[in-house]
Amino acid sequence: MTGPIADPASFRDPAGRVYRAGERILRTVSPEIASDYEQVRASGLIDDLVERGWLISSDTADLAALDSLDAALGDGVHAVIEHPRLPLISYPYEWGFLQLRAAALLHLDVHLAALERDMTLCDASAYNVQFLGAQPLFIDLLSFRPYREGQFWEGYRQFCEQFLNPLLLHAYCGVPHNAWFRGRIAGIPSAELSRLIPLRRRFSKRVLTHVVLHAALSKSVHKPKTDLTVDAKQAGLPKPRLIGMLTGLRSWIDGLAPAGSTATYWDDYSQFKTYSDDETGAKHDFVRRFVADVQPGMLWDLGCNTGDFSMTALDGGAGYVVGWDNDLGALDIAFARSLEAGTRFTPLYGDACDPTPAQGWAEQERAGWQGRGAVDAVLALALIHHLAITNNVPLEAIVSWLVDLAPCGVVEFVGKADSQVQGMLGLRDDIFPDYTLENFLGLLGERAKIVERLSLSPGGRELLWYDARDTSAG
């Protein structure tokens, strides 16, 4: 029997620590912040935010109900709290523009609500926001502390690096934040962004303040001659100014959109509505049948695009759907539609050929695709030809990877006769003699049972429902 496992990302703030005990999520509160914590609790802020759906709920863990190893967490700590387990942990470099913007706005709203009750946030980490479907949710209970008059916004730099600057990079420079943020998990420094902001954007008061001046000041204090120190508490940031900063940032961020996008581009997803033809309709029926039969708690839709089949999977009875795609425009549409419908579908930026790696401290702080919990079922529609033909991944490797990722799923094989594959091969040699439906069926059949297949177009597209849970098939 193993005891609770400390979450590898929960070590920075000594105020407490998060543990996983089986399926349960427990959080300890250190004695050092006991009085702060009780003040926050007594203020009513926590209940208010939970009621608004902004903050993850928390209960005092019933230590008596835990087994002895888990209950040992209670030794020497002020309190042990239990949170509901989220279906998925995702990271800001996996979010599209709209997701990061929604997370930033939530963070500011939570901070403003805290200040109303004379509480504040001691940090501004984007990793403290998670998504339940498309709803952003603040998850760090111990970020709340009593506010002292004149106190600076300690998380300001972190807010800029992890929310504001990545959004500005996309909005003002036309460069999505994802690759850079993934390459530097602390976010994008103002000093670096400041060098990239186009001239015509530089002279707005907001950019001058939060980017240019912020960068210049941060740089100047790195110089070795700046050795003078005073207690900044003497100066302080009056509360109305802090609130002004937060509301100013809020209205700025609320108005940001990816460069080159029209204001309504993510609203107009009707063109992506399904059932445009018989083939698509048949595909949806197939997926719905599969999901209804398998009833997956967690389904991954690889290459989810705007989420058509993710929605169908939810309709069919999937508990939760995570969609991955590398088209950020499509992801914004998928996010907007999930938000509007209030579904349990979270679209994320990712690429099967370049999946999110495990990284951060000891390469464990932020999980890769593999560390994201069990995937019960997978959809891989119009994906295999991209892996095999565009990225030269051998069919055998694709089959192994897919079956290892999820024990059952629906996979679409797009043959060489298909116009899209023809287009892919148009400018290169056909070095894929093994890329045939027969070959793919043979490889998949070795690893799993083919429960059902459907030919969508002769010699072209074929849907395959595989199930590897029945070991006699393999």
Add this chain to the structure above:
Amino acid sequence: MRLSKHTIRRRASRLAFLVLLVLPWLAAPKTAQAYLDPGTGSILLQIIIGGVAGLGVVGKLYWHRLRGLLGLDKKEPQEEPPSAVK
């Protein structure tokens, strides 16, 4: 060309802002106790945003800076560690 009152006021405010931009260049205040390093530049910026009271402190910083340059104050080295994620 005659400038409207509004334009003049806007330009003056922008100029005042640019002056503020270069003022606190050399100062480095110590920050409050926190697990997260807020970044000295980020605190300085908030001193400026803090307004009049903050300007007094910035002025005081320069006074100390001047004294330091003249060798009247003892120097205390300070470095800013890289930011942290959580």
